[in-house]
Amino acid sequence: xxxxxxxxxxxxxxxxxxxxxxxxxxxxxxxxxxxxxxxxxxxxxxxxxxxxxxxxxxxxxxxxxxxxxxxxxxxxxxxxxxxxxxxxxxxxxxxxxxxxxxxxxxxxxxxxxxxxxxxxxxxxxxxxxxxxxxxxxxxxxxxxxxxxxxxxxxxxxxxxxxxxxxxxxxxxxxxxxxxxxxxxxxxxxxxxxxxxxxxxxxxxxxxxxxxxxxxxxxxxxxxxxxxxxxxxxxxxxxxxxxxxxxxxxxxxxxxxxxxxxxxxxxxxxxxxxxxxxxxxxxxxxxxxxxxxxxxxxxxxxxxxxxxxxxxxxxxxxxxxxxxxxxxxxxxxxxxxxxxxxxxxxx
Amino acid sequence: xxxxxxxxxxxxxxxxxxxxxxxxxxxxxxxxxxxxxxxxxxxxxxxxxxxxxxxxxxxxxxxxxxxxxxxxxxxxxxxxxxxxxxxxxxxxxxxxxxxxxxxxxxxxxxxxxxxxxxxxxxxxxxxxxxxxxxxxxxxxxxxxxxxxxxxxxxxxxxxxxxxxxxxxxxxxxxxxxxxxxxxxxxxxxxxxxxxxxxxxxxxxxxxxxxxxxxxxxxxxxxxxxxxxxxxxxxxxxxxxxxxxxxxxxxxxxxxxxxxxxxxxxxxxxxxxxxxxxxxxxxxxxxxxxxxxxxxxxxxxxxxxxxxxxxxxxxxxxxxxxxxxxxxxxxxxxxxxxxxxxxxxxx
Ligand SMILES: O=P(O)(O)O[C@H]1O[C@H](CO)[C@@H](O)[C@H](O)[C@H]1O
Ligand SMILES: O=P(O)(O)O[C@H]1O[C@H](CO)[C@@H](O)[C@H](O)[C@H]1O
Numbered sequence: 213x214x215x216x217x218x219x220x221x222x223x224x225x226x227x228x229x230x231x232x233x234x235x236x237x238x239x240x241x242x243x244x245x246x247x248x249x250x251x252x253x254x255x256x257x258x259x260x261x262x263x264x265x266x267x268x269x270x271x272x273x274x275x276x277x278x279x280x281x282x283x284x285x286x287x288x289x290x291x292x293x294x295x296x297x298x299x300x301x302x303x304x305x306x307x308x309x310x311x312x313x314x315x316x317x318x319x320x321x322x323x324x325x326x327x328x329x330x331x332x333x334x335x336x337x338x339x340x341x342x343x344x345x346x347x348x349x350x351x352x353x354x355x356x357x358x359x360x361x362x363x364x365x366x367x368x369x370x371x372x373x374x375x376x377x378x379x380x381x382x383x384x385x386x387x388x389x390x391x392x393x394x395x396x397x398x399x400x401x402x403x404x405x406x407x408x409x410x411x412x413x414x415x416x417x418x419x420x421x422x423x424x425x426x427x428x429x430x431x432x433x434x435x436x437x438x439x440x441x442x443x444x445x446x447x448x449x450x451x452x453x454x455x456x457x458x459x460x461x462x463x464x465x466x467x468x469x470x471x472x473x474x475x476x477x478x479x480x481x482x483x484x485x486x487x488x489x490x491x492x493x494x495x496x497x498x499x500x501x502x503x504x505x506x507x508x509x510x511x512x513x514x515x516x517x518x519x520x521x522x523x524x525x526x527x528x529x530x531x532x533x534x535x536x537x538x539x540x541x542x543x544x545x546x547x548x549x550x551x552x553x554x555x556x557x558x
Numbered sequence: 559x560x561x562x563x564x565x566x567x568x569x570x571x572x573x574x575x576x577x578x579x580x581x582x583x584x585x586x587x588x589x590x591x592x593x594x595x596x597x598x599x600x601x602x603x604x605x606x607x608x609x610x611x612x613x614x615x616x617x618x619x620x621x622x623x624x625x626x627x628x629x630x631x632x633x634x635x636x637x638x639x640x641x642x643x644x645x646x647x648x649x650x651x652x653x654x655x656x657x658x659x660x661x662x663x664x665x666x667x668x669x670x671x672x673x674x675x676x677x678x679x680x681x682x683x684x685x686x687x688x689x690x691x692x693x694x695x696x697x698x699x700x701x702x703x704x705x706x707x708x709x710x711x712x713x714x715x716x717x718x719x720x721x722x723x724x725x726x727x728x729x730x731x732x733x734x735x736x737x738x739x740x741x742x743x744x745x746x747x748x749x750x751x752x753x754x755x756x757x758x759x760x761x762x763x764x765x766x767x768x769x770x771x772x773x774x775x776x777x778x779x780x781x782x783x784x785x786x787x788x789x790x791x792x793x794x795x796x797x798x799x800x801x802x803x804x805x806x807x808x809x810x811x812x813x814x815x816x817x818x819x820x821x822x823x824x825x826x827x828x829x830x831x832x833x834x835x836x837x838x839x840x841x842x843x844x845x846x847x848x849x850x851x852x853x854x855x856x857x858x859x860x861x862x863x864x865x866x867x868x869x870x871x872x873x874x875x876x877x878x879x880x881x882x883x884x885x886x887x888x889x890x891x892x893x894x895x896x897x898x899x900x901x902x903x904x
Contacts, residue, residue: 533736
């Protein structure tokens with residue numbers, strides 16, 4: 213049957229958000245594994261670290277002093293990749309050397325004054341505070357820029373060496389490359405089916421169940437059919453919503469709940485603070501019709517086998533096509549088998 | 559002027575091969591650098607390592623014994639991501655869960671029996687041997703599969719923990735995602751301009767000079783205008799050639815020469831065995847017109863500041879758009895300043 217073949221044979225799966233394919237090689241997971249069993253990472257950082265530039269009251273490299281914040285704290289990135297440029301670039305008239313000016317902003321969002329706690333270790337009330345901060349940033353930056361990218365890089369393997377819980381928000385006055393692809397593909401589906409791609413997809417996955425990791429009344433977390441990273445997940449609302457600012461109080465509370473539950477599964481999978489990059493995508497802030505948009509969050513974790521063995525997206529992936537070993541169905545099953553009580557809590 | 563603004567302000571550059579944009583933030587390179595100055599990596603592995611599964615005469619995990627090879631040695635990957643499947647998948651009739659069967663092959667190419675030498679440390683004669691092996695593989699696999707991807711992952715940071723000089727070749731019976739994009743964009747340019755995109759581009763860069771790292775009669779190496787990775791390079795032929803099998807003896811000799819010279823610059827930049835993923839792209843092996851194709855090799859090295867400080871392509875890059883700090887022009891200048899005599903040779 214198809215299902216057995218998908219579980220056993222190399223095949224390609226299509227990502228309808230990006231209109232790109234991923235190569236799946238399930239038989240590769242059968243490769244012998246001289247299984248490095250790692251001890252749980254139980255070394256917990258202190259709640260306050262005098263050398264951390266994100267802790268309350270500490271000095272940053274610019275000389276600015278962080279306030280004695282209680283919930284979240286947002287400040288302009290000290291070395292922003294995006295900023296408002298003084299000079300507008302002349303667009304060079306060339307078919308191959310094409311550049312354009314970009315205006316934007318970059319900010320850092322501290323999730324909590326507690327240096328030692330990552331998102332799944334915060335209370336649901338504190339997580340609602342994080343969601344509210346995301347909304348405030350979205351509206352502030354959306355008033356000025358077309359695209360607002362909320363994201364978090366977590367863990368040294370994702371280039372983030374400071375364990376203090378924090379994310380970022382970058383905004384630019386043009387649709388970025390990946391956003392433009394998704395925008396086009398959501399619009400095409402809406403046009404062809406008169407329905408929303410991600411709402412249809414959420415319903416379908418809930419009905420099938422095999423890729424669902426967690427669900428509640430308003431949200432569902434799946435390992436998407438077209439996942440690239442071994443334990444990649446997609447967090448989807450079960451109701452139409454174009455961006456975080458559209459959520460009501462109840463939907464935010466249930467978002468906090470599902471975030472805490474499924475991020476706890478992540479940490480429990482390899483008994484470590486699970487590294488990932490995550491981010492929210494939703495409607496653009498321009499004058500065009502945005503009704504084809506549906507809010508979603510993607511989580512891209514690099515780990516494959518253990519707290520230290522990651523998947524490398526390298527040669528074939530960079531030159532030709534992304535490739536994965538275990539199937540999305542196997543990954544979802546592994547995550548469903550994890551507890552929703554954090555391994556560090558007692 | 560434009561040139562000063564490109565050197566100083568955030569802007570976006572367009573990649574005509576992928577029709578994608580990259581964000582450039584040159585001002586970010588001015589961020590203070592508590593410059594970890596690293597000692598040159600002078601620990602050279604032995605010429606033969608009894609525990610290496612690629613050295614001549616050694617046993618692999620399958621029980622197979624490597625022959626006493628002198629030049630290159632090719633064998634089927636012991637855990638292939640692509641293989642010929644027994645069962646053809648039924649294409650499921652669904653607009654969102656789309657999968658298809660793929661047939662293919664995966665092989666390993668040892669570049670030399672000498673465990674201690676990477677490509678720039680081989681003689682030009684040995685490099686011609688590597689090129690000839692690539693050609694043989696291309697023709698063998700091209701007879702059966704539509705796309706033949708020759709590539710090399712080098713260095714632990716690129717997922718390759720064995721320093722024995724080797725690359726891979728994977729083939730599949732369908733155009734992979736990135737290849738399909740390049741195919742479409744080369745065809746469009748050819749259609750619009752009645753010229754080849756990459757031939758035009760090579761000429762333009764040679765005339766301008768500022769992004770050229772190395773050139774000879776038949777080849778040029780540039781940091782492309784749209785480079786993502788800090789020291790990414792593009793190796794281009796200066797004559798029309800759709801794939802490696804079209805090269806004559808003289809063109810292969812001059813390819814060996816330029817490879818040795820510019821890979822030596824790479825090693826000298828941070829005085830280490832410079833990690834990267836590289837790969838060749840050229841025409842597809844199908845019955846369609848391939849005259850829009852032009853052979854090229856891309857090198858994607860992760861290092862940014864030193865032998866151990868790499869660029870992370872994470873949050874914003876994964877969710878929204880690739881981002882770089884130093885400009886391609888600055889990177890080319892740094893590489894031009896490096897010697898073409900290897901730091902380990904005397
Ligand atoms: O085949 P290898 O060397 O074991 O595997 C390496 O290269 C492959 C092709 O780029 C990647 O898919 C793997 O993630 C990487 O670890
Ligand atoms: O801004 P940070 O945390 O210094 O930088 C990190 O996140 C950025 C956004 O994903 C990346 O561009 C950088 O490569 C990464 O190191």
